[in-house]
Amino acid sequence: MAAELERLKSHLDEWVERSRGNAKNGEVASYIPELAHAPKNALGIAILDPAGTLVQSGDSGCSFTMQSISKVFTLILALMDRGEETVFSKVGMEPTGDDFNSMLKLELVEPGKPFNPLINAGAIAITSLILGSSPEEKTERILRFFRDLSGDQTLNYNEAVYRSEKATAHRNRSLAYFLKDNEVLDEATDVEEVLDVYFKHCSVDVQCSHLARMALVLANDGIDRLSGRELIPRRYVQIAKTFMLMCGMYNASGEFAIKAGFPAKSGVSGGIMAVIPGKYGIGVVGPSLNRKGNSTAGVHLLETLSRQMGWSMF
Numbered sequence: 001m002a003a004e005l006e007r008l009k010s011h012l013d014e015w016v017e018r019s020r021g022n023a024k025n026g027e028v029a030s031y032i033p034e035l036a037h038a039p040k041n042a043l044g045i046a047i048l049d050p051a052g053t054l055v056q057s058g059d060s061g062c063s064f065t066m067q068s069i070s071k072v073f074t075l076i077l078a079l080m081d082r083g084e085e086t087v088f089s090k091v092g093m094e095p096t097g098d099d100f101n102s103m104l105k106l107e108l109v110e111p112g113k114p115f116n117p118l119i120n121a122g123a124i125a126i127t128s129l130i131l132g133s134s135p136e137e138k139t140e141r142i143l144r145f146f147r148d149l150s151g152d153q154t155l156n157y158n159e160a161v162y163r164s165e166k167a168t169a170h171r172n173r174s175l176a177y178f179l180k181d182n183e184v185l186d187e188a189t190d191v192e193e194v195l196d197v198y199f200k201h202c203s204v205d206v207q208c209s210h211l212a213r214m215a216l217v218l219a220n221d222g223i224d225r226l227s228g229r230e231l232i233p234r235r236y237v238q239i240a241k242t243f244m245l246m247c248g249m250y251n252a253s254g255e256f257a258i259k260a261g262f263p264a265k266s267g268v269s270g271g272i273m274a275v276i277p278g279k280y281g282i283g284v285v286g287p288s289l290n291r292k293g294n295s296t297a298g299v300h301l302l303e304t305l306s307r308q309m310g311w312s313m314f
């Protein structure tokens, strides 16, 4: 692995600069108004290996919100809180082929049950399963989990992005009320409280190195190699990585699996968290998104890395 790291170090800057040009083919997300301020041409990456060597390049010091990347870890926390049976009574195990905020299939199959935990409807249902006696306590438990995984006890949600999403989330609100009508969110659930926790976990501020460390825990089957602690049971890591491969890149997941071939999860902030099983945790940011909602430059960079380093699992 030492030779691999050397090769990475000597080429990464060049690959980042080559991928950066792809930013012009996309747009920064603006449906959450606060996200529109992100620097369109930024591209950064951090790669962490089990020995703790961090290789960074480009604008890796950029801060951005986790958005949908947070859903991987709320899924894991819900599994740890409630077990597989309860979790999969609320969400399915299949990709949708639709946009992440689509309502289409909610009415078509098993009325109201979201196809998977990574689309918005599924993630909102998952958020409702997190244990805690109040929305504040649930948020605190999620933050604590993210802090342990990232190794940064100061991790927090971004107030401006949270407020911006809360004020404009008409579609997520309609999805959540639809879930309540179909009893995926049960009678006692306060929809606005669930949404509040959801907006907060989507708004957690990170840099590429945080995502790299969180991804490295997944790459090492739940063990934080840097501290030696088991943070996640292996079975739940397996479930999370399978969903990332099947639907982590929205309805471009098939294409990404063919071109890159490893589990990844993207968010509308332009972040991508990628896992090279047994090897590396990777965090990427590139706020300019393609039509399917993935970072144009970030996807190009990860596909380049896969080709150059031979990282496809298949």
Ligand SMILES: NC(=O)CC[C@H](N)C(=O)O
Binding pocket: 066, 067, 068, 069, 100, 101, 120, 165, 172, 202, 266, 267, 268, 269, 293
């Ligand atoms: N794809 C995403 O990153 C979506 C997350 C965002 N908070 C939303 O619910 O719309």
